[in-house]
Amino acid sequence: MMIAGNWKMNGLTADGVNLAKEITVAVKAKKRNCEFVVCPPFTLLSLVKKALRGGKIALGAQDCHAAEKGAHTGDISPVMLKDLGCSYVILGHSERRADHHETSAYVCQKVLAAHQAGLKTIVCIGETLEQREAGKTIDVCSRQVKESLPDGAKAADVVIAYEPVWAIGTGKTPTPQEVEDVHAAVRHVLAKKIGKVEAGKMRILYGGSVKPSNAAEMLSLPDVDGALIGGASLKSADFIAIADNAGC
Ligand code: PGA
Secondary structure, three states: OEEEEEOOOOOOHHHHHHHHHHHHHHHHOOOOOOEEEEEOOHHHHHHHHHHOOOOOEEEEEOOOOOOOOOOOOOOOOHHHHHHHOOOEEEEOOHHHHHHOOOOHHHHHHHHHHHHHOOOEEEEEEOOOHHHHHOOOHHHHHHHHHHHHOOOOOOOOOEEEEEOOHHHOOOOOOOOHHHHHHHHHHHHHHHHHHHOHHHHHHOEEEEEOOOOHHHHHHHHOOOOOOEEEEOHHHHOHHHHHHHHHHOOO
16 A cells, blocks of 8 residues: 655745644554555655655655656756655656646656656546546546556556546546546556566556545555645555555
8 A cells, every 4th residue: 555645846945844744743643555656846855865865765756757867947957856765756647747738648658757767657647527527537547557568567666556547636536436436447458468477466546536535445446555745645544544444
């Protein structure tokens, strides 16, 4: 089980460091059997890395460029993230697909570059409300998985996050059955793409308005292996309550 926090574009020095320290203390407070990841904005990565020191929480970034270095003003390469102490990077989040016109093919290039740099990837997929209402959810998510993952992707390097776009930051969630249906379909597509063994091992997170009150239900579904948490990851008490309620 993985509990990952996506802080998005939130946090200045003081609150980011405090949040990381609070989470470190709370995670250490009892024996836990989950992997924890926090993904602050680029500006806080180094400081959060220091604040997490001694804890068992992994550091992740929220995006990277597909090139190792070079003339890409304003971008950050996966090698730089590795150098800063990151072990994960989120790629293909729907906010990047929408705000920066990222296609699955481009996400796939970033995934490859991240793996080459020694990072693990959290690859996001998910349908819009329009696509769900048109009955295209499984098609859209299947295509995103096929196109965003490189051939031969390994469960040790990749985590998938299913995040319906209409559930992100809205307080709305699919029903547990709807979540399980998509996760099971994703695993089926993965089995065809990377083989049954790797597909069985690959973690598929649910994301989109995860909070303490729905964590137990969502995270106990058979094909759900954790959560990617946005808004509720900005308060240590909520983030930890999600983990506690999920039995972590
Ligand atoms: P949310 O965001 O938990 O605020 O809905 C999830 C995400 O976008 O990763």
